[in-house]
Structures are given as C-alpha cells and as structure tokens.
Amino acid sequence: xxxxxxxxxxxxxxxxxxxxxxxxxxxxxxxxxxxxxxxxxxxxxxxxxxxxxxxxxxxxxxxxxxxxxxxxxxxxxxxxxxxxxxxxxxxxxxxxxxxxxxxxxxxxxxxxxxxxxxxxxxxxxxxxxxxxxxxxxxxxxxxxxxxxxxxxxxxxxxxxxxxxxxxxxxxxxxxxxxxxxxxxxxxxxxxxxxxxxxxxxxxxxxxxxxxxxxx
Amino acid sequence: xxxxxxxxxxxxxxxxxxxxxxxxxxxxxxxxxxxxxxxxxxxxxxxxxxxxxxxxxxxxxxxxxxxxxxxxxxxxxxxxxxxxxxxxxxxxxxxxxxxxxxxxxxxxxxxxxxxxxxxxxxxxxxxxxxxxxxxxxxxxxxxxxxxxxxxxxxxxxxxxxxxxxxxxxxxxxxxxxxxxxxxxxxxxxxxxxxxxxxxxxxxxxxxxxxxxxxxxxxxxxxxxxxxxxxxxxxxxxxxxxxxxxxxxxxxxxxxxxxxxxxxx
Amino acid sequence: xxxxxxxxxxxxxxxxxxxxxxxxxxxxxxxxxxxxxxxxxxxxxxxxxxxxxxxxxxxxxxxxxxxxxxxxxxxxxxxxxxxxxxxxxxxxxxxxxxxxxxxxxxxxxxxxxxxxxxxxxxxxxxxxxxxxxxxxxxxxxxxxxxxxxxxxxxxxxxxxxxxxxxxxxxxxxxxxxxxxxxxxxxxxxxxxxxxxxxxxxxxxxxxxxxxxxxxxxxx
Numbered sequence: 220x221x222x223x224x225x226x227x228x229x230x231x232x233x234x235x236x237x238x239x240x241x242x243x244x245x246x247x248x249x250x251x252x253x254x255x256x257x258x259x260x261x262x263x264x265x266x267x268x269x270x271x272x273x274x275x276x277x278x279x280x281x282x283x284x285x286x287x288x289x290x291x292x293x294x295x296x297x298x299x300x301x302x303x304x305x306x307x308x309x310x311x312x313x314x315x316x317x318x319x320x321x322x323x324x325x326x327x328x329x330x331x332x333x334x335x336x337x338x339x340x341x342x343x344x345x346x347x348x349x350x351x352x353x354x355x356x357x358x359x360x361x362x363x364x365x366x367x368x369x370x371x372x373x374x375x376x377x378x379x380x381x382x383x384x385x386x387x388x389x390x391x392x393x394x395x396x397x398x399x400x401x402x403x404x405x406x407x408x409x410x411x412x413x414x415x416x417x418x419x420x421x422x423x424x425x426x427x428x429x430x431x432x433x434x
Numbered sequence: 435x436x437x438x439x440x441x442x443x444x445x446x447x448x449x450x451x452x453x454x455x456x457x458x459x460x461x462x463x464x465x466x467x468x469x470x471x472x473x474x475x476x477x478x479x480x481x482x483x484x485x486x487x488x489x490x491x492x493x494x495x496x497x498x499x500x501x502x503x504x505x506x507x508x509x510x511x512x513x514x515x516x517x518x519x520x521x522x523x524x525x526x527x528x529x530x531x532x533x534x535x536x537x538x539x540x541x542x543x544x545x546x547x548x549x550x551x552x553x554x555x556x557x558x559x560x561x562x563x564x565x566x567x568x569x570x571x572x573x574x575x576x577x578x579x580x581x582x583x584x585x586x587x588x589x590x591x592x593x594x595x596x597x598x599x600x601x602x603x604x605x606x607x608x609x610x611x612x613x614x615x616x617x618x619x620x621x622x623x624x625x626x627x628x629x630x631x632x633x634x635x636x637x638x639x640x641x642x643x644x645x646x647x648x649x650x651x652x653x654x655x656x657x658x659x660x661x662x663x664x665x666x667x668x669x670x671x672x673x674x675x676x677x678x679x680x681x682x683x684x685x686x687x688x689x690x691x692x693x694x695x696x697x698x
Numbered sequence: 699x700x701x702x703x704x705x706x707x708x709x710x711x712x713x714x715x716x717x718x719x720x721x722x723x724x725x726x727x728x729x730x731x732x733x734x735x736x737x738x739x740x741x742x743x744x745x746x747x748x749x750x751x752x753x754x755x756x757x758x759x760x761x762x763x764x765x766x767x768x769x770x771x772x773x774x775x776x777x778x779x780x781x782x783x784x785x786x787x788x789x790x791x792x793x794x795x796x797x798x799x800x801x802x803x804x805x806x807x808x809x810x811x812x813x814x815x816x817x818x819x820x821x822x823x824x825x826x827x828x829x830x831x832x833x834x835x836x837x838x839x840x841x842x843x844x845x846x847x848x849x850x851x852x853x854x855x856x857x858x859x860x861x862x863x864x865x866x867x868x869x870x871x872x873x874x875x876x877x878x879x880x881x882x883x884x885x886x887x888x889x890x891x892x893x894x895x896x897x898x899x900x901x902x903x904x905x906x907x908x909x910x911x912x913x914x915x916x917x
Contacts, residue, residue: 221775282895283888284853286867291888294880335538338493339597343552343604344528347520353551357542372759379761380857390764397771404772407764415759434541434584 225402226409233406233413236392239306240417243381243388244374246310251317251370258322263329273322280319286380288312293384309381313374320370328363329355361432368425372418379414389413442505444469444608444639445490450499452485452663459485460496461663467608470637474650476674477660478686483643486660487610490641491530492523503530504607528556531601531609535616537593539585545572545596546581549603557604571603572596575629591622595629602633609633611642627653647690651675659683706873713869714890716783720865721855723787725848728794735795736802741828750799757796763857765789770861786858790851797847805840806832841909845902852895866890 261273280288292312293305303311332355340350360367379390387395393410397403443466452460460482467473467490475483488494489501492509500513508526511518539548549568553559559567572578575595585593594614601609611630615623627649634640634653644650650657650671657674659667667674667683678684703710739750757765769778769792770785780788809832817827859868870883 278896279892282892282899284856284867284891286856286859287884287888287891290884294874294884298881333536333538335534335536336540339532339534339538339540339600341493342491342527342530342532342534343600344524344526344556345552346524346555349555353555354540358540361542376759376761379763382763383860390761390767393764393767397767404768404775407768407772411756411760411764411768414761414764415756418759419755434586 222402222405225400225405229396229400229406230409230413232396233389233392233410236387236389237413237417239386239388240375240378240414243306243310243313243378243386244371247313247317247374247378248321248367248371250310250314251321251374252367254315254318255321255325258318259325259329262322262326277319277322280316285313285316285377286383288316289380289384305384306386309384309386313378313381316377317370317374320373321367324363324366324370325359327366328359331362332358364429364432365425368421368428371425372421375414375417375421442469443467443502444504445641446500446502446505447486447489448500448502450486450489450496450501452482452489452494452496459663460489463499463663463665465658465665465668467639467641468656469639471655472634472640472642472653473656473658474654475641475643475658475660476645476647476650476686477666481660482663483660484612485663487612487641487643490608490610491527491532493532524556528604529607531604531606533594533597533601533609533611533614535613537585537590537597537617539593539597539600541585544582544584545577545588545599548585548596549600552600552604567603568599571599574602574632575599576625589622590618591625594618594626598626598629598633602638608639608641611640611644613643613645615644615646647675647687647694659686661686706869706877709869709873710866710886713864713866716863716865717852717855717867717894720783720787720790720858720863721852724790724794724855725851727787727791728851729798729844731791731795732798733802735799736806739799739803740806754796754799757793758800762789762793762854763860765793766857766861782858782862782864786861786863790854790858793854794847794851798844801840801843801847802836804843805836808839809835838909841906845906849895849898849902852898853891856891 258273258276261269262277264270264273289309289312292308296303296308336354336358337350340354345354378388381388382391382394385391389410393406397406400406445467447463447465450460450463451458463482463486465486475486477483485494489496490503490508492501495509498514501508503526506526507513507518509518509523510516539545540551543551546565546568549571550561550564553564553567554561557564569578569581572581575598577592577595577599580588580592580596583592585596588596594617598614614630615626618626623646627646630640630642630649631653642649642654652671654671657667657669657671658665659674659678659680661682667678667680669678674683675687678687735750735753738746766786766789769789770780770782773780773785813831813835814827817831822830855865856867858865859871862868866887870887874880874883
C-alpha cells in the first residue's frame with residue numbers, strides 16, 4: 220500500500236536537507252561564473268598557451284564525470300596535504316565543474332554580441348576596461364541568462380552526487396529515511412518531487428528575471 | 435578639378451594601401467579632407483569607400499602609406515613604423531566621431547545613457563555634467579523627449595539620430611559617416627539626412643560614405659568617386675555629376691539613374 | 699601499482715565492458731523510446747499531450763540518481779523486481795528518452811514550413827511527408843544535439859555504480875575498499891573516462907560531418 224502518511228511525516232526533514240542542496244548548487248554556480256569568466260578570458264586570449272590551457276580545463280571537467288571529480292577531491296586532496304571539510308570540497312568541485320560549462324556559455328554569449336558594439340566603443344576612444352565592464356559583460360550576461368539558469372538547474376540535480384562524500388542533502392537524507400522506514404518508493408518519490416519543485420521555481424524565477432532585463 | 439580650400443587639411447591620406455589577404459582593397463589612395471566642409475564618398479559596392487573611411491580612425495589598419503588627422507599620423511608611430519600605443523590611439527579617436535550603418539547603439543542603455551557614456555568614461559565628466567551635455571546633444575537631433583527610451587523602443591531613424599548625438603556630444607573635430615541611411619526604411623531617411631545637413635551648415639568637417647546621390651549633390655562640397663580601391667574622380671558635385679568624363683563614373687551614374695529614375 | 703593492476707586488471711576490464719554495454723544499450727533504447735514518444739506527441743491523440751509533458755518534465759527536473767533509487771529500491775513495492783543491471787539499463791532508457799524527445803521536438807519544429815507545403819502541393823500523403831521529408835530534414839538539424847546528449851550519457855553511466863551495477867566505477871570502488879589504495883584507482887578512472895569521452899566526442903563529430911556534409915559544401 221502506498222503510504223502518503225510516510226511522505227507527510229518525513230517531508231519536513233527532507234525540506235531541511237534541501238538547504239544543503241541549494242547551498243551547493245547556488246554557491247557552485249556563483250563560483251562557476253567567476254572561474255568560468257577567467258577560463259573564457261583564457262579561451263579568447265591572443266596567447267596560444269592560455270588558449271590551450273583553457274581548452275584543457277574545459278575538456279577535463281566536461282570529460283570526467285562529476286562523481287569521479289568528487290572522489291578525486293575527497294580522497295586525493297588529503298593525500299597531497301590539503302584538508303578541507305567535505306562541504307567545502309563539494310562546493311569547490313561542483314563550482315570548478317560548472318566553470319567549464321559556464322565558460323562556454325559566456326564565450327557563446329560574447330560571440331553573439333555584434334562586432335559593431337565594440338567598434339562603436341573603440342570609435343569614441345573607450346578604454347578596454349570600460350568596454351568590458353560597461354558594454355560587453357552586461358550584454359553577455361543577459362544573452363547567457365537562459366543558459367546560466369539552465370546550468371543552475373543542472374547543478375541542483377548534480378548536487379545529488381555529493382552524497383558520495385557524505386553530505387546530508389536531499390538524496391542522502393532520503394537514503395537514511397528510506398532504510399529506517401522501509402518505505403523507499405514513497406521517500407524517493409518525495410525526494411524526486413522536491414527536486415522538481417525546486418527546479419520549477421528556479422525556471423520560473425529565471426523567466427521573470429529575463430522579462431525584467433528585456434529592453 | 436579644383437581644390438576648394440587652401441587651408442591645411444582636416445585629414446589626409448598619402449599613398450595608402452590596404453589588402454585583405456590577396457585582395458587589394460585600397461590602391462595608392464591620396465586624399466585631402468578640407469576642414470569645415472562635407473566630403474561625400476560614392477562608388478559601387480566593394481569599391482573601398484567604407485574601408486577608406488574606417489582607415490581614417492584606424493578601425494581598419496592600413497598596410498602602407500600615411501593617414502593623418504590634423505596633421506598627426508594615426509595608427510603608427512612613424513610612417514611604416516611601429517603601431518602607436520592603444521592609449522594614444524584612444525586619445526586620437528576621442529576627437530573623431532563615427533556614425534555606423536547599423537547604428538551600433540548599446541541596446542542595454544537608454545538613449546541618454548548611450549550619449550552620456552562616452553562623456554563620462556572617456557571625456558571624464560561627472561555623471562550630472564555628462565547628462566546635461568547628453569541632453570543638449572539629443573535636443574540638437576530632435577530627440578529630447580526620447581531620452582529614457584532604449585534603442586529597441588526607437589525607430590531606425592531615431593536610433594541613427596541618437597548615434598549621431600552620441601558622436602557630436604564628444605565634440606569631435608571631424609565626423610565620419612559610414613552609409614548612415616542604408617539600413618533605414620526609405621521614409622526614415624529624410625530625418626537623418628536633415629540632421630546631417632544641419633551639422634554641415636554649422637561648419638562640421640564631415641566625411642560621408644553614401645548611396646544617397648541627392649544628398650551628395652545638394653549638401654556635399656566635394657564628391658569623391660571610387661572604384662576598385664582607387665579614387666577615380668574628385669571635385670565639386672557639379673564637376674562629378676555633370677561634367678565628368680571618366681567612363682567608369684558615367685556608367686556608375688547611368689546605372690544609378692536607371693535604378694532610381696531620378697534627376698539630380 | 700603493477701600488483702594492483704595484475705590483481706584487478708580483469709575486473710577493471712569487465713567494468714569497462716559493462717560501462718560500454720550499459721551506455722550503448724541505454725542510448726539506443728532511450729533514443730527509440732524518445733522517438734516513439736515524440737511521434738505520439740506530434741501525431742497521436744491530443745489527450746496524450748499532457749501526460750507526455752508531465753513525464754518529460756518529471757524526468758528532466760529530477761536527478762538521475764534519485765530516479766534510479768525510485769526504480770531499483772522502490773520498484774519491488776509495486777511488483778517491479780529488477781536486478782541491478784536491468785534496472786540500470788531501464789533507468790538510462792527512461793532518463794534518455796525524455797531528453798531525446800525534447801531534442802527531436804526542436805528538430806521537427808525547425809523543419810521549414812515551406813518544405814512541407816511544397817510536398818503537400820505535390821500531393822504527397824501525410825505519411826510520406828513525415829517519412830521522406832520531415833524525419834530526414836529533422837535528423838540533420840537535431841544530430842549535433844543528439845550526439846551531444848549521447849556523450850552526456852556516457853558520464854551518467856557511472857551513477858549506475860550507486861545501485862551496484864558492476865561497471866567501471868563500481869569495480870574501482872571495490873578495488874579501493876579492498877586495498878585502501880586511493881590515488882591510483884581514481885587517477886586511472888579519471889584518465890580513462892577523459893579518454894573515453896574524448897574518443898566518443900571525436901566519433902560523434904565525424905558522424906555529424908558525414909550526415910551534414912551536403913549542408914557544409916554550399917558555403
């Protein structure tokens with residue numbers, strides 16, 4: 220018999236654990252944007268070695284499954300003498316991985332800005348710093364917004380993998396509840412719908428933000 | 435053919451050559467832009483008019499020769515020498531206004547912000563001072579009431595007038611227009627040409643690449659006809675449009691008349 | 699290190715084979731199911747539109763890991779008793795189908811209306827139009843996205859280790875827990891996957907070029 224009671228009883232605990240899901244995905248996305256901007260700058264650089272390094276970075280973090288990256292951070296960092304709490308390791312890893320994708324998002328967005336935008340700035344003698352901060356980045360962030368929101372949603376789902384390094388977010392919490400209550404179907408479905416709800420809210424917020432930023 | 439002015443040129447080109455790969459875009463171009471006058475560049479597509487114009491503010495680099503603005507070499511430290519520093523180039527470009535075919539307004543800024551941006555970031559005015567000057571420029575092109583609009587809320591003609599305001603607000607010594615009406619619907623061309631005429635009457639030095647033969651005939655002090663990267667004819671509108679003997683120029687004008695069934 | 703390889707080499711190879719197998723099967727079945735769903739949505743009865751949309755949104759809005767848990771641990775409660783491997787492949791199939799469906803939908807939407815009208819004007823039946831015009835044109839525009847998603851699926855296969863499917867990740871973790879050696883196994887795994895994904899990506903790009911070459915030749 221499908222037990223809704225089990226779901227109602229355990230929902231508050233699951234929602235509590237969603238704190239960590241959100242913490243990891245939001246911080247990971249923010250870090251991903253910052254590091255991604257640096258990687259993107261490398262990819263657009265005139266120096267060959269910087270372009271190569273950026274390409275290698277993107278290829279590695281997109282080529283190796285996040286689950287393996289998490290294990291690298293969790294098991295290998297202590298071996299080389301870096302001891303950080305599991306949560307920090309998880310956020311850093313998720314952020315570095317997101318940076319690979321977001322650097323490509325930023326690159327695509329920058330490419331989508333017509334050449335004339337930068338030419339108009341050059342023609343009035345604008346310095347590179349102002350060109351980037353005032354003309355290019357604001358437009359790139361707007362063009363890239365749907366893709367950035369999409370990446371955030373991917374991160375919410377991907378954050379379920381930090382279970383392997385022992386952080387009690389939604390998935391890990393649902394595992395312990397499931398084994399305690401012997402009600403895996405109800406609990407895992409509840410967890411699934413919780414993720415779905417979070418992602419629908421993010422998607423909706425993204426659409427509102429897009430509309431706000433429309434000019 | 436006469437030269438209109440004996441005073442020193444506002445801009446000049448000497449033996450300028452430009453290649454795109456193996457394509458010879460500008461061939462030994464020699465040209466003087468007289469101060470306070472309107473110079474129109476005409477010619478078929480791909481003849482090098484826009485390339486020439488873009489060499490004047492070094493948006494396009496030239497391969498040999500000299501381009502001077504107010505007698506100062508632009509782009510290189512010495513003729514054929516090293517590139518000038520980015521900072522020095524920026525300083526020179528501040529005094530050269532440019533208006534593009536596609537307007538190139540910044541879509542995330544209002545009309546006022548588009549005009550004030552350069553005043554604040556490049557000329558170094560305070561925000562309020564920049565806005566006062568930007569409003570003056572917008573009023574001059576007849577768009578005082580549109581300052582809060584983003585470009586997407588303006589017609590093509592209005593966008594181009596904002597772009598002109600953006601350029602004149604910087605108080606340039608010379609203005610370059612790269613086919614300013616080519617991207618506009620026919621009924622919007624007039625308002626932009628009107629603003630340009632007004633600028634001309636105030637004595638602005640203007641170089642205009644255009645397909646508007648009417649504008650060239652009535653407003654230009656000097657018309658330059660180009661073909662295949664070469665300057666074929668230079669003179670007053672009357673000299674170029676009526677008295678020209680060059681067969682290439684005649685066939686260009688003939689084609690234009692047939693397409694437009696217009697007299698000028 | 700050589701000892702480890704000697705002892706665990708065969709297991710690692712089996713694991714790799716299992717990874718390839720689950721990926722290939724999951725991708726193929728996922729694509730087939732996704733294609734069927736898209737045809738049903740596009741040409742089937744209208745009342746199916748809503749359930750299909752709910753299915754796609756649910757799968758795309760939830761983590762693959764949680765979907766696997768529902769299927770593998772929750773399935774038996776409704777009589778769906780699967781071993782780890784079939785559960786894993788079924789999970790990949792369902793997961794993939796939702797994404798493939800969306801890609802195919804965008805592909806169909808991108809078929810220029812004029813091409814369909816041209817066929818209709820010549821008197822083609824709807825069935826012929828779908829088979830001979832829409833599907834081929836759609837596949838060309840959807841191919842890059844399809845290849846890209848197939849590559850994403852290679853990485854999702856490691857998640858099957860969490861329900862004890864004995865693929866490469868599972869084998870590596872077994873090795874780690876038995877030997878307490880962490881550095882070598884994880885590095886092997888990371889490098890191996892990096893290479894694997896790189897190879898699949900190159901193959902995918904070649905496939906794309908092969909099918910879209912006539913589009914490229916024009917320019």
